Amino acid sequence: MLAQDNPNSVIVWFRNDLRISDHAALAAAADAGAKIYPVYILENDADGSRPLGGASKWWLDKSLKSLRSDISERGGKLICRKGDASKVIRDLIQETGADAVFWGRRYTQPEIDRDAEIKQQLKDDGLESRSFNTTLLTEPWAYQTTTGGYYKVFTPYWRSVRDSYEAPDPMGAPDSFAGVGIDGDEIEDWGLHPTKPDWSTGFDSLWTPGEAGAQERLSDFLDGPVRDYEEMRNRPDVEDGTSGLSPHLHHGEISPATVWRAVMGRINRGLKQEESALSFLSEIVWREFSYVLLYHNPAMGRENYNDKFDAMSWRSSKSDLERWQKGQTGYPIVDAGMRQLWETGWMHNRVRMIVASLLTKHLLIHWADGEDWFWDTLVDADPASNAAGWQWTAGSGADASPYFRVFNPITQGQKFDKTGEYVRKWCPELAKLPQKHLHAPWEAGKDVLEKAGIELGATYPKPIIEHKAGRQRALDAWESLKEKQD
Numbered sequence: 001m002l003a004q005d006n007p008n009s010v011i012v013w014f015r016n017d018l019r020i021s022d023h024a025a026l027a028a029a030a031d032a033g034a035k036i037y038p039v040y041i042l043e044n045d046a047d048g049s050r051p052l053g054g055a056s057k058w059w060l061d062k063s064l065k066s067l068r069s070d071i072s073e074r075g076g077k078l079i080c081r082k083g084d085a086s087k088v089i090r091d092l093i094q095e096t097g098a099d100a101v102f103w104g105r106r107y108t109q110p111e112i113d114r115d116a117e118i119k120q121q122l123k124d125d126g127l128e129s130r131s132f133n134t135t136l137l138t139e140p141w142a143y144q145t146t147t148g149g150y151y152k153v154f155t156p157y158w159r160s161v162r163d164s165y166e167a168p169d170p171m172g173a174p175d176s177f178a179g180v181g182i183d184g185d186e187i188e189d190w191g192l193h194p195t196k197p198d199w200s201t202g203f204d205s206l207w208t209p210g211e212a213g214a215q216e217r218l219s220d221f222l223d224g225p226v227r228d229y230e231e232m233r234n235r236p237d238v239e240d241g242t243s244g245l246s247p248h249l250h251h252g253e254i255s256p257a258t259v260w261r262a263v264m265g266r267i268n269r270g271l272k273q274e275e276s277a278l279s280f281l282s283e284i285v286w287r288e289f290s291y292v293l294l295y296h297n298p299a300m301g302r303e304n305y306n307d308k309f310d311a312m313s314w315r316s317s318k319s320d321l322e323r324w325q326k327g328q329t330g331y332p333i334v335d336a337g338m339r340q341l342w343e344t345g346w347m348h349n350r351v352r353m354i355v356a357s358l359l360t361k362h363l364l365i366h367w368a369d370g371e372d373w374f375w376d377t378l379v380d381a382d383p384a385s386n387a388a389g390w391q392w393t394a395g396s397g398a399d400a401s402p403y404f405r406v407f408n409p410i411t412q413g414q415k416f417d418k419t420g421e422y423v424r425k426w427c428p429e430l431a432k433l434p435q436k437h438l439h440a441p442w443e444a445g446k447d448v449l450e451k452a453g454i455e456l457g458a459t460y461p462k463p464i465i466e467h468k469a470g471r472q473r474a475l476d477a478w479e480s481l482k483e484k485q486d
């Protein structure tokens, strides 16, 4: 069979683009008038992909069920299969008689190579494959600096995107799918939801995975919080200071172009707080920038972007790492963040920076150990943004915060958790401390601690390392790294 311009039936292979509207691959299949077989493949870890973390699996479970239901409302059936993608695709072609496969492109390794192999295999079999951008505003090769090459610094990249990007027209969801039933696995049988123990109870009240949940979160955010975003985005004590869209964007339940159009629409209709809305869009573009960096540096998830850091003398301390993971460092803002992460699968951006700084600087533990923990526990765990966020904080990344800039966890807490609501919520054992001592309980007098029901070292830990000593150790390590380069 030869590749056709207008295929009769198309397998639409969903990846991190779990939605039916504004989905270029799905819209192309619908435009061609083809019978559509929507497919999701839970790929083997054995083929080199990084295994999903626990929180990502939790989200995927719900997001797939939501996609299944959206598709079935339109008379279709989401076919779920598990295994080696190339074999699954081959089997499905046999079973469906499809003459084309459409999908959204991926930008990570080994997925890029795998997709290229599958494309070649389809071509060899005389079948058509088409790939689309379904997850980013613009693909990682789209913008180049004036000297050629990709952007390594965020601000000029953001300016370029801001000044030239035009979102394409929105693509509606297909009215109906073909409704042809090919058997697949039950999502429920994939064991994505945790059991024994089910640690996800705190996730349910916060999140509504799926396209409808994503749309609702965007409109709630644009109806109010976006106006104060610029001012409030650094305040973990302010509810809805940020959008909370990251897990929806990561799983592709909403396209970034939809977000862009919606924000620009508000600005064009005269939103007074234009700067605030643009500052929100600049964060969307940080996500894009992270993909630019990862695409051009495929090993960035494991290796230092700046290889001078290869000679850094990291410490190895299992017990320090565990105290950090469990939110038992004795620094309230850090512990609050780590507990928020464990209980909800998400952490405020400002606090992500503070906890990452404590791990990589005060504790001198390699950023990859922190990245691994985030990978397992974040519902928005993302190969590009996570690696970029960790390397930015550790100082080894592109356009990174310099290593010698060590965040002070006490003053950061005082400045950004101004009301103390954040620490009080996630570290309830400190709730009765007066604001003055909330971010440094060890500085409170015996009476104050007693009155607040706190016994340091018993009900709440003493600091894992004294701030000044930790800071100095980090600076010494930095000096000796520089000496090794000379």
Ligand SMILES: Cc1cc2nc3c(=O)[nH]c(=O)nc-3n(C[C@H](O)[C@H](O)[C@H](O)COP(=O)(O)OP(=O)(O)OC[C@H]3O[C@@H](n4cnc5c(N)ncnc54)[C@H](O)[C@@H]3O)c2cc1C
Binding pocket: 233, 242, 243, 244, 245, 246, 247, 249, 250, 280, 283, 284, 285, 286, 287, 288, 290, 347, 348, 349, 350, 352, 353, 356, 374, 378, 380, 381, 382, 383, 385, 386, 387, 389, 390, 393
């Ligand atoms: C150490 C560290 C690790 C991180 N790991 C991840 C990760 O695994 N996945 C992830 O999506 N983000 C990660 N971030 C970036 C950022 O913390 C989250 O995107 C943000 O907190 C999500 O909350 P929000 O949706 O309310 O963000 P908002 O402030 O509402 O921003 C809107 C969207 O812009 C994007 N965005 C915002 N800030 C950043 C940023 N600094 N870098 C890249 N994209 C951004 C997100 O998609 C976000 O949903 C990390 C940051 C740090 C410092």
